[in-house]
Amino acid sequence: MDMNQYLSMFIDESNDHLQSLNESMMGLEANPEDLSIVQVIFRSAHTLKGMAATMGFEDLASLTHQMENVLDLVRNNKLKMQDFIFDTLFKSLDALESMVENITAGGEGKADVSEIVASLQAIVRGEVPSASGAAPAASAAAPATETSMALDEFQFSVLEQSIQEGHQVMYVDVSIRKDCQLKAVRAYMVFDLLERSGEVVKSFPSVQDIEQEKFDYGFSLYYITQKAAPEIQAMILNLSEIENVTAVALDQESLRQLGQDTAAAETAATAAPAESAPATAAPAATANVSAAREEGARTAPVKTGGAPSRTIRVDIERLDVLMNLFSELLIDRVRLEQLASEVQNGDLTETVEHMGRVSGDLQNIVMKLRMVPVDTVFNRFPRMVRDLAKSLDKKVDLIVTGAETELDRTVIDEIGDPLVHLLRNAVDHGIESIADRVAAGKSETGTVHLRAFHSGNHVFIEIEEDGTGIYPQKVLKSAIKKGILTEEQAAGMSDDEAYQMLFAPGFSTAEVISDVSGRGVGLDVVKSKISSLGGNVTIYSTPGKGTNFSVQLPLTLSIIAAMLIRLGSEKYAIPLSSIVETGIVQQSKIRTIHGNRMVEFRNTHIPLVSLSKLFSVADFDESTEEETEIVVVRKGERLVAMAVQDFIGQNEIVIKNLGKYLPEIQGISGATILGDGQVALIIDPNAFIK
Template identity: 35%
Template sequence: MPPIDCEDQELLEGFLAETTELLEKLDDDLVALEKSSEDSELLNRIFRSIHTVKGASSFLGFDLLVKVTHKTEDVLNRLRKGELLVNPEIMDVVLEATDLVKILVSDIKSGDIQEREIDGTIAKLLPLLSETAAVQPQAPPTEAEPKENGSTQSNPAEQAQPIEPSAPAPGPDPSAVTKPEATPTPPQKIGGDIVPKKAATPIKPAEGKGEDLSDNTTVRVDVKRLDDLMNQVGELVLERNRMIQINQNLQQGDVNKVDFNEEFSKLTKRMNFVTSELQMQVLKMRMLPVEKVFKKFPRIVRSMARDLGKEVDLQIFGEETELDRSVVDEIGDPLIHLIRNAMDHGLETPDERIAVGKPRVGTLVLAAVHEGNQIIISIKDDGRGIDTDRVGRKAVEKGLISEEQLSAMSQRELFDLIFLPGFSTKEKASDLSGRGVGMDVVKTNIKKLNGLIEIKSEKGLGSEFILRLPLTLAIIQSLLVEVEGEIYSIPLSSVLETLRVDQRQFHLIGGQEVLKLRDMVLPLMRLQKIFNVQQHYEQNDFCYVVVVGAADKRMGLVVTRLVGQQEVAIKSLGNYLANIPGIAGSTILGDGRVTLIVDPVGLIDGGEGGSGR
């Protein structure tokens, strides 16, 4: 039996986890099937499970496993078609085969693959296939051909059944199975980096819906992480007891104030420590490697490269970077659009590339990395870059901006045009792109995630899209500010800096207050005005400006006072108040009061609309 490559270790682990899960269910299902043999749904599920195991193991080269599962599958297929009827004898054999599969899988798991006697079991399976198969042995060879994986001893034609409709049946089914073996060839065109992943993807479709379902509703957690969590909970219980004790002492009045203060402040510190640890632990459990999203890209890139007639080397880095599952669920779409964009608009065809002296094969780099409280995902191509002149012209043509606006735009603002809904440089919309929707989707989704997008591009050399996303959506670091007596919370991820300034330094440009900040003119927005807060204090010359950035814009929010930095848990405002401009959600402060979380992105985008109220 061929040994597994070390780099396929991850694949192998996936295979084992999946197979184990399938086999576990298979037992129950088989037993249930014996009781209710009419249940075609159940039978189909069993068939799919075995089929998946077969597909995966044949791809990984576990020949013994393939032989057994293949035969089992054939038997099940006949059951499914009603050519055989479920009876205890058949079930015995099937169960025996399943047991054998389990043994083989556990061999693989232990890393100790040995030649085992499987012919006995297969011999038991064979009669079930051939008994009635004698009538029509001359099945059309064309159909039989794809079926032959070299792993079966019996001629597939033997399995063709006397009943007419069954003859074509082996056709579609083996074609699905042969796929995994067929794919390792084409990826070589694309580049070594993605070969293992690439090859893994074709198996996916065979997994069936059940897998997807369980994927979203259950979490696999490392036992060690659970143990850690339990430890922390233990600590928490101790601290609680301590707290009860302190309270009791206080009630009985047998402590003096100094002692109590000291005890209580100690307790507070420990509580603080334990809860933040606990928070980290739970957060970690919600974390998923970004690979979950990345792993489908090689396939997409490959098929797109074919459609577009381009040659691409997709390189993926940092797929082990972990982030919250809520974020993982959301970034898939924007990333696909960005990749699509890079493939279609960014990279040139091989001929074009050679003409400008670049290597024939384009490079597309997808990388993820942690940076502090954020995850940074970058999609970088070495294609033609963004042609800002063309982008500007198109935007004017489409009536998205006016000539005057265009002439006043900086490089960065020009890049930003591509995010406008309805913008496209394509003359004609294709299957892939050109409808002017994709980048808008990207922006909306990233905004929803409280993320920032940065574009770096140089004409002729390529572009890079950098996404900065928060690690989690549930708990954020925030800056609490006071606006005339009301407290608001601003996500720290979008705060760039804070300043204390004299209001007399503000300038007015066309009715818009601005502040000169170093070499930049910062538009200002008074939260008091936007949120219609009533004047609470007397006019004060000094105020604070919180500089926030969203996507690639900057803006200063004028507030009365900075309160402090706090970690807050985001609470939704419910459906009815979900879409208030400038408000992203709410949170509950230590004193139980609700505080609104400012949505800097919304403010920046809808500045004019919001302030009118």
């Protein structure tokens, strides 16, 4: 079978399961006694193993199988979670992620995981990394191959509910003749036969072990069907090379008794290794108590009445195509509105108005299709902060709020790396060492808040920590030392301006270069990336108390509201999100200060930029007019006035890329097509404020 057609689905679902495993492991580390979390982790690992084995990625399946062995001991109370076990499982997850990344890049998912596998196997054997450490709870337990076939709570409830609904639940024991040459094939034929008439809930040994012929000449299973036990027995005996079959129908009382018996056998197994072969009533089992068809199939006979899934996966490229098509539709709609106003035909105007309402609703839906919750980015940070704090020997709590806040996919794709830098900066530079925190009268554990929330047409993402805070004089001193500032420049700087020096290329306050920080690479990347997205970063800090990095981002980068302006024969668009206000200024009120043209605005003076001179517009010169229209734009706390000729009006515009053939033009972020077919350049206010 050609599996390539399923590859993209495998990659998507593998990433989902790996993310779920990381989140669940973090939850388990906080509550090591919560076995319900272990069940969730086991199911995700088991599903991932089955998918990988089906797709032929044996290394991935093998490593997940070893993780299952450890998790199985934990969920059956044979092993207590300890720090070294968590570290080994987290390393396993990292290895699995790198394998999936390799598969995504077109590789075969191969990796040398022998060291991790050896560590996992040592945990199963009950060994600890150091001789002085206490042996884990499994040390006295039987080897993984000799634990009993006990039902977990979920499996027991499935069988019990099936009996209540009138299904036949039975325990089946099958023996294959000793002279059988292909016992795994014969076992497969038994499973195939049984699954035509019901569902296998649990098998011993596991299906994977049976497929690899890692079993003697017998196996056992719990089975749900509508057929009677003698009929099942006869069906299996009809297969060749089957020596003996025992099928025992279970009622609720015997099922309960069996559960008690196997639990008792399991307890006994922890005290002394069992040496006998599997018995019919309470068979011994391997630690691999999962069948390949266990997770999905076993719930089939239980009619839960759950609602069907209401979501589907859509390729991102299809959404981009849909967005482009709608962009063209929006351009035509504006053109039709212009024509209707010129023709003054009632029927045409009414039709165009209706089309405008419909396309407005369509625009909202298209925009919402592209909106993605920020938790797709946030969900990888708890694990990252945990590992970073451990490497720095710090205690850090990451508190995430507003993860359901939605952003356009294009923004989501770009925002991950800047947030990684900010979080690493918060944990490394912000949060003090345990000794320093105690000396300062703080708790040993530092807190980092990661928040997201809507405000107007923007989304704000804040990273706030209760660490040492930023000392402006220390920042300026470091900037002078690195030659970024002169002492004269530093003398006249405010605290806010000093904070902005953190974003200067090559700047760092770290005394020692480490693998975490100190090279002056990070915050400058954050600043440039967020600026390219049309956002900005603001720093709020109280020395000794903590620091807040606030990132402001636009909701979308595809369709924006803009003010259209005219310069001679040319038209330009200015994003409304950057505009503070518009106005008119008399030529006589324009001042020249240190060679820069300035205008008075709200009891202060701000720079005046001539767009016509900047863009070399030949047929307009505002200096010849008595009064000039201005647009005041803001970036953070800074304001700039831009001189224009006329205001055309407000409109929704579709942002188009200038393409590869036009060089990057200073002050221009893109272009849009207007209703009359003209191209209007979109002005980037950030460039003027820089």
